[in-house]
Amino acid sequence: MEERWRMGSLVEELEAREAAARVQVAELEAEVAALAEKLELARESLERLRIARETVAEVLAEMTPEDSAAAVDARLPTAGERVASAYAGTERQVIGVLTVPNWQPGMGPEILPRVYRDIVEVVADAPGPVRAKQVVPRIGLPAESGKIEGTRSKLKRLVERGWLDEDTPGMFAPAHRRRATSPNSR
The missing domain is CATH 1.10.10 (Arc Repressor Mutant, subunit A)
Structure with missing residues (x-):
């Protein structure tokens, strides 16, 4: 009889440990999901920066020395200033x-x-x-x-x-x- 009691308590102990492990797995899966989301945002940010760098490099590589000098001499519009847009002939605010x-x-x-x-x-x-x-x-x-x-x-x-x-x-x-x-x- 005592041996049966020990087996019963052993099974109960294993069930309790299994339930605790299940909770821990769920918590860890939630953490992994949150980290995966943060990683995706960081990758997108990195990709935008890479694209910006490559675009600037392409523009600079395509510019002739005359273009470069004109770009330095040209006055860039300031934020809020209205300028003519190359897109669909409209005026836009910079x-x-x-x-x-x-x-x-x-x-x-x-x-x-x-x-x-x-x-x-x-x-x-x-x-x-x-x-x-x-x-x-x-x-x-x-x-x-x-x-x-x-x-x-x-x-x-x-x-x-x-x-x-x-x-x-x-x-x-x-x-x-x-x-x-x-x-x-x-």
């Missing part, structure tokens, strides 16, 4: 630099920075929606996770700005242009 402008009627991909233009063209030429890992080799990059993540970031930026659509998560397609009809446009 707030910051927008590398990928929001799409507006009349805009073509030729106004985008080269890498974004290449991405839009690859997506447009594809027979259907594409994933970032399918775009990477078509724009001349090695199929490495860093390049895929950077391209995914660019694809998402193009979606945010109206150049592409992401109807299914991770699947990018040319934007479906919805024509707004106003009562006066009949």
